[in-house]
Amino acid sequence: AENCKEFSETIRQISNFNNEDNKILFFKWLAGILDGDGNFDLRKLNNKLILKAIRIKLHNRDVRILTYIQNALHLGRIRADKNKPHSL
Numbered sequence: 001a002e003n004c005k006e007f008s009e010t011i012r013q014i015s016n017f018n019n020e021d022n023k024i025l026f027f028k029w030l031a032g033i034l035d036g037d038g039n040f041d042l043r044k045l046n047n048k049l050i051l052k053a054i055r056i057k058l059h060n061r062d063v064r065i066l067t068y069i070q071n072a073l074h075l076g077r078i079r080a081d082k083n084k085p086h087s088l
Helices: 009-017 020-037 060-073
Strands: 038-045 048-056
Touching (some): 020 038, 020 060, 048 060
Antiparallel strands (some): 038 048
C-alpha cells in the first residue's frame, strides 16, 4: 500500500523482523512480497525442473526492501533497470 507521499507501507513493516525469534514472520512477509512483486524462473534440464532464479521487481523508492531481503538471506544481486524507475 502506498500513499501520496511515495512512502511504502512495506518499508515500514521491515522494522518488525529484526529479532531472531521472528524468522517465521519474515518468511511469511517474504512470501507476500514474492506473491505481489516476484516470480520464479524454472528451467527444464534433462527432464528435471531446475530453479534458476527468484526475481522481485520493485520501484526504486523501495530498494531498501530488496537490500533487506538480500542481507537477511545472504544471497542475491540488486540491479537497477536503465531508464526505468524500478530495480530487480
